[in-house]
Amino acid sequence: MHYLSGPVAVEGAEPGDCLVVDILDVQPYENIPWGYTGIFELEGGPGGLFATEFQTHAAKAIWDFEGIYASSLHIPGVRFAGIPHPGIIGTAPLHELLQTWNQRETGLIKEVGEKPGPPVASPPEHKGAYVGQDLPDEVRERIHREGARTISGREHGGNCDIKNLSKGSRCYLPVFVKGANLSVGDLHFSQGDGEMTFCGAIEMAGIVTFKTSIIKGGVEKFALKQPIFVPSPIDPVYSQQLVFEGISVDIRMHLHHFGGSVINLSIDGTGKQYNMDATVAYKQAALNAIAYLQKLGYTRQQAYLLLSAAPIESHVAALVDSPNACVTLGIPTAIFEQDILPKPEGLEKKDHGQCAIRSDGVV
């Protein structure tokens, strides 16, 4: 799923310290100026925001890098500045903390129980565990048995997939063990807030350069339960955005309802009302954005991949107005060749072809 470098021991780092990591540079290998964004199949796949909605078929887009910009033959008509960053950056946990993770996550697996679709969590087990070579068998065995999977972010940071941990940003991480044991990886050329599909960022092969320093006792000084950071002053500025709203209802709506006027649009959600659920609200905002992009001629898969990979901004608008959480999703208008703003005459629907996909779902 992702490569990881480390752990790197930082001399002098002790439990309770704050590890300061300056991200100096993140870039693709000079000879690999491309990356990809993918949608997995629901069947046996790791999921994705719309796993059950429309991941019956796998799909992907290959992105070509040209300086700071990414563009794709699979999603024509867009070109945007990347925000290269490591999807993963984290220190090593204490053994007690590791146990806490395993307990709570296996607990969740039990709680949810057997159900179709992607797993809710990945327990420590032999299957699918990849660890460094040259380890004594019993050590490797123990890692398989106790080591937390790196799919999800946790107190130490880890796979948080925060798009703004880009070059020029400074991160402050809690140190749990002697040496901190920093690991970094899962490089992305770009990503949208939320990283909708499981492989939603523009995954790239490249190099991350960073510098570390230590603030003694930083955990207590800064109440550092989890990493904090200061973003880079050179993250791309796209001042104009088209913003979509979503609430915590899986909306079901049929527009022939519209006063009898025949309108060819129907929303086939379940109609279920959720209780202040920002995840559902985000999904709804995304569905609204996808429907809009389809009006511009993009396929649902292209829209799904584009929103995952482009520098979209998703804000938690309000978590106060029971029962509906409200989340917004903003698309920078300047990344499109065509003007995407609403027009009295409607939107220009262009033929953008489609992303890499095979009708039998095998790519």
Next chain:
Amino acid sequence: MHYLSGPVAVEGAEPGDCLVVDILDVQPYENIPWGYTGIFELEGGPGGLFATEFQTHAAKAIWDFEGIYASSLHIPGVRFAGIPHPGIIGTAPLHELLQTWNQRETGLIKEVGEKPGPPVASPPEHKGAYVGQDLPDEVRERIHREGARTISGREHGGNCDIKNLSKGSRCYLPVFVKGANLSVGDLHFSQGDGEMTFCGAIEMAGIVTFKTSIIKGGVEKFALKQPIFVPSPIDPVYSQQLVFEGISVDIRMHLHHFGGSVINLSIDGTGKQYNMDATVAYKQAALNAIAYLQKLGYTRQQAYLLLSAAPIESHVAALVDSPNACVTLGIPTAIFEQDILPKPEGLEKKDHGQCAIRSDGVV
């Protein structure tokens, strides 16, 4: 809770059209250059993000407006540019849509069942219903019986509390009934993403000025299930932020765990693991920010009110790495008099007094 003006009928608007609303101006009454942000008591209160955590006592902050800036004697040391906006803007629903709302929300109330704390939703009932005067009794009665409460945002917009619907923004709303019947209200001088406390924005008395136009058939043209908008080019720019992370675990951590080094910080969460829950992740990021602000000398209530009212930015970072959603919460550093960035020597803890509160919770 909030005042609402309307409904205003827009000539020519028909079901299926898109109502374009240009927010021309939002400002407080000249003779009321102040507003407030409040925390309700848990007991009998409407809730808030941390209702059960620390709303045993009511609290509030009065904000003084000076041109574009807000500051408060109850939360000293900060001054920020407001983003005045209406918390509520929405068209009127079809009767069928109204019924859908009432059904799904009463359904949720049943589903959740009896439980302590704030209500999960507000059903249509006589109690607490405020409607325009001069109405025939049977009409008022019917509104009490069928009219959806305006606390939550829905397909038509409504109380979405989106901080960027400020002057200079343009909104596109779906029209469900003849004339659109636009309502606007709940003016805020400023608000942070998420509006943590129930009365978390800076509530103000003022005037909103807008202009409307119509795009025929806009619902179909733009797949307009819910409002979309283009933010204003004059929303405040605070380029540097200190960002906090949160994941979907109600973290429990005791720092004496930290390799024996005695550290006076413990996180008393339940330790519960949630399944990709962005609401929990937002709450965790908020708790981390509050703990940090306490290191600067702010009380928990002051921090809670400040994060609710100031122009903080909360992004949905990732909803992909099961089981942990990741949400970030960014505080603009320039709104503080003091330098709040982490320093090797630690943070300067100042005495900021406290917000308006009484130990018996009665304000």
Next chain:
Amino acid sequence: MHYLSGPVAVEGAEPGDCLVVDILDVQPYENIPWGYTGIFELEGGPGGLFATEFQTHAAKAIWDFEGIYASSLHIPGVRFAGIPHPGIIGTAPLHELLQTWNQRETGLIKEVGEKPGPPVASPPEHKGAYVGQDLPDEVRERIHREGARTISGREHGGNCDIKNLSKGSRCYLPVFVKGANLSVGDLHFSQGDGEMTFCGAIEMAGIVTFKTSIIKGGVEKFALKQPIFVPSPIDPVYSQQLVFEGISVDIRMHLHHFGGSVINLSIDGTGKQYNMDATVAYKQAALNAIAYLQKLGYTRQQAYLLLSAAPIESHVAALVDSPNACVTLGIPTAIFEQDILPKPEGLEKKDHGQCAIRSDGVV
């Protein structure tokens, strides 16, 4: 030319202090939601950047205000957020300082001597002097005789026409006399860097609201020879610009020179080489921008007025590479309805009509 309010005495202000002025608000009268930008005739006019080049005829554009935006029937196809500001803000000079101004400016008039075209400076004289009413004749006489004209900015601030002294900005002015005697006026709804034409900003009738405070001894504390300021965080953000370069040569170029290929463009400058002259470089950048805008179908007068009134950014790029100063002029692309970026197929030349002008020059 412009209205001025003041002088306002600030209690406690003494020579050597710094007068802090917070611009709280600048807005047009509610019942006068419009302004204008003008080009004067060369004959008897006050000048303008291109007085001798193409001000044979007077012209003007009326701008309609709609919330934060300005648009004009005289310059169709553009709409931009204003940066309302006072063109003039200044303290009163010492009498010695006043004498210095009069001496150096009358000196310049002598130095330049008789020449056609607009005056290089305006000496204190009876002609064209407007002063407050209800003054004893000898006082008025003396003001006519000694009072500096308010056309130009000076050490005290004055008519500097800095577009970013908008609401939310804070100015620090040197105090020369007891009470500071602050004057403010010449309100603009918007202006481009440089204010090309003499009446180049969008002149409006309105109200400016400000607050003052004093920093004792600020002149010495801050080496305050002239005003300094901190711009507002809500000045409009237009991230994408099309930028034109200019150097200190009044370029003369004939494009049939272009390798024999017949090209219908010739630059009829004098060909004169100036010595590191940023004013000439600015004019050249402006001429390049005007020529470009003409390719979009705007008349030379429309382009001249637009660049004067819209939020264009002009930077002093380099004053080091003898003999050519380099100045850039950037036009925000988002203020145009059409896409103005260079395209392989060329620019779309639209009929934008023309601004208010009469062939006999009398408007």
Next chain:
Amino acid sequence: MHYLSGPVAVEGAEPGDCLVVDILDVQPYENIPWGYTGIFELEGGPGGLFATEFQTHAAKAIWDFEGIYASSLHIPGVRFAGIPHPGIIGTAPLHELLQTWNQRETGLIKEVGEKPGPPVASPPEHKGAYVGQDLPDEVRERIHREGARTISGREHGGNCDIKNLSKGSRCYLPVFVKGANLSVGDLHFSQGDGEMTFCGAIEMAGIVTFKTSIIKGGVEKFALKQPIFVPSPIDPVYSQQLVFEGISVDIRMHLHHFGGSVINLSIDGTGKQYNMDATVAYKQAALNAIAYLQKLGYTRQQAYLLLSAAPIESHVAALVDSPNACVTLGIPTAIFEQDILPKPEGLEKKDHGQCAIRSDGVV
């Protein structure tokens, strides 16, 4: 003075075309993570904005690069994001155009005549001419005799030292000769608007990567007399600035004038009034900024070097209010470790040591 790579012939480029150059990357050599900014001695030096004012001694600052940031032991207390860019980018001129350059520049030299100080222009001559090797003697001779010096920018672009031609920007250059013959060089890690000292940018050894394409007939299509460009979306954002004003008067002011209050500050300018001279106005704004920085404890040389190298913004505010041009110079406050904004208690004057300089002026 600067290295130059090229000329590079672009296949298909013909006179009258527009050469589109995408700046893909600009970075220092990995093994040379440093650069320098210098002040030349007046004696025999090439000048600089304040050559005659305070360049009696040479001075310099070495800048260390750390990812996107630059800092210097010679100017402590500041750290800023660079905007790496080529100071020079230009196509080759026609022979007629070359002659025009030589005529007008030698004409200026004659016009100015013998005077002390740096040369006003550099005529084509054997002295100081550096050309590619392996050329027949007569060719090299002719280049010495006719080739324009690359010190100054001209119609073709050249050494314009525009700080925003950074990675991600797109330039449109006029093509004068077959193949365009593009030259690029003089790499800077960072530069302030104006590049005050002759060697004012952070000169670095590095690599620039670009891509070219051609727009046929672009010169006519875009009225392309000189290059135009679209800046990069990732240029650093420093939203808060402290801005200084300057007007076209070499101000002379003695503060004992200040109502008798004894103030230890006097401005020893000549008092000369210039006629709408933006170069003088820029110099005055710079002098005001330097005086302010001295109050923070920086030496005049440190301030001079800092303003030359850091991302300062200089705007042409107004060229309309005869006789005083107004130019502003803005310093981003976030690049300083200390808070540099004016405070009631005055500025904290720290000991920042001094830059590399020897009292005898020999470095």
